[in-house]
Amino acid sequence: MKTFKVPNRDELSQANQDLFDRVKRHLGRVPNSYAFMASSENGLATYLALSNAKSSLSIKEKEVINLIVSGINGCHYCTSAHTVIAKLNGFTQEQILEIRRGAVSFDEKLDALAQLVKEITNNKGNVGEKVIANFFAAGYTNEGLVDTVMVIAERTFSNYLNAIVNVPIDFPVAPEI
Known part of the structure; x- marks a missing residue:
């Protein structure tokens, strides 16, 4: 490459x-x-x-999205960068690995977000009724849904660009899972 x-x-x-x-x-x-x-x-x-746009999502919620999307898209650059950023924002290494696997057992609301993000990313925006109902039942709103898709779009852009240009990873390389 x-x-x-x-x-x-x-x-x-x-x-x-x-x-x-x-x-x-x-x-x-x-x-x-x-x-x-x-x-x-x-x-x-x-x-x-x-x-850097304003968002209804917290930095931790954004990092859940960033880690899951980067993992699904196979972007080692973004996975490595967001592993560092997630640590800086209070996630432990164990929590980060769990998020990267697509589940968040330590927080129900973040898990509902993770399940939605996985389904959106894996299915090109098509989401089952149960996953979206769980997202809203966890306390998210239409605003949160819009903001979630915006973060997915942002991360997908950088994932795709990094896949094409293969820039050297200048963060500690995230462990494989």
Whole structure:
């Protein structure tokens, strides 16, 4: 598989150099996936706007989505990145592995979310009535449903791009499950 070159800051437009600087100030570095998105004049800015948009979902809920979608899509880059992010947001290693397997025995509400995300991702948006009823019974609303699909779309974009360009993983590599 071809690995695409990750551009460095000096190879980018001024607007993307400014984004690089902001990302570096916020994260301490620019992840390779973000750097490749900056190959497009608008790619990184658009992705960051979606990624940082207001949401009814908590950061933990978003990480459940990120881990499950990345696993189903086979994106080792995003799985590794979101394993680190999930730890930073309070999940234990054992919980992260369980989430990656598609279940959340330690939290009923997160499990209802996980089941919905698995079904949406595996079935291209087609969801059984029982799974959606369980999602709503767990306390989610129509707003939560919309926000869940938005996070799935965001993660699917980065999963697909990373699969195509095969950027080097610059996070500790997540263990296989």
